[in-house]
Amino acid sequence: MITILFGFANEKILVTIRGERITFANTMFGAVESDIEGIQLSPQGVIKEFPDLKDNENWKAEAIKRFKEKISSLKTEQARANYIIDDLEKHGYKPEKIQKEGFRPNMVG
Numbered sequence: 654m655i656t657i658l659f660g661f662a663n664e665k666i667l668v669t670i671r672g673e674r675i676t677f678a679n680t681m682f683g684a685v686e687s688d689i690e691g692i693q694l695s696p697q698g699v700i701k702e703f704p705d706l707k708d709n710e711n712w713k714a715e716a717i718k719r720f721k722e723k724i725s726s727l728k729t730e731q732a733r734a735n736y737i738i739d740d741l742e743k744h745g746y747k748p749e750k751i752q753k754e755g756f757r758p759n760m761v762g
Contacts, residue, residue, distance in 0.1 A: 654669065654670065654671050654730070654753075654754040655669075655670045655730050655731065655733075655734045655751065655752070655753050655754070656668065656669045656670075656751070656752045656758075657670075657734060657737065657738065657748055657750070657751045657752075657761075658748070658749045658750040658751075658758075659741055659746040659747060659748055659749065660746070660747050660749050661745055661746045661747070663681075664679060664680075664681055665679070665680040665681065665749075666678070666679055666680070666741075666746060667680060668737055668741075669686065670730050670733050670734055670737070671730075672730065673724055673725055673733075674688070675688065675689065675724060675733065675737065676688055677689070677691075677692050689717050689720050689721065690717055694713055694716060694717075696712060698744050699712055699713070699716045700712070701743070701744075702716070702740070702743070703715070703716060703719065723736065724736070734751065738761075748761040749761060
């Protein structure tokens with residue numbers, strides 16, 4: 654298991670990677686975990702990542718499908734963590750801490 658704490662403005666987002674299962678929690682709202690299907694995706698962010706979905710009325714479902722396929726294609730939790738860090742940084746989220754199960758958290762940056 655790997656957890657990554659991201660900062661965005663005054664928000665803190667905790668991403669937890671357990672094998673192929675990725676959960677997200679906004680610490681401002683009680684840190685309730687949700688998978689990719691339970692989080693809000695902005696059309697602008699999705700189109701930035703997948704320009705071909707611009708006129709697709711099922712853009713959210715397709716973006717979730719592609720995310721899950723990408724996560725499944727990555728072989729290790731560390732590779733998944735690297736992908737999520739790279740992806741969220743594109744949208745302004747800054748990784749602050751990362752912790753691998755059984756180890757102390759490390760500051761990022």
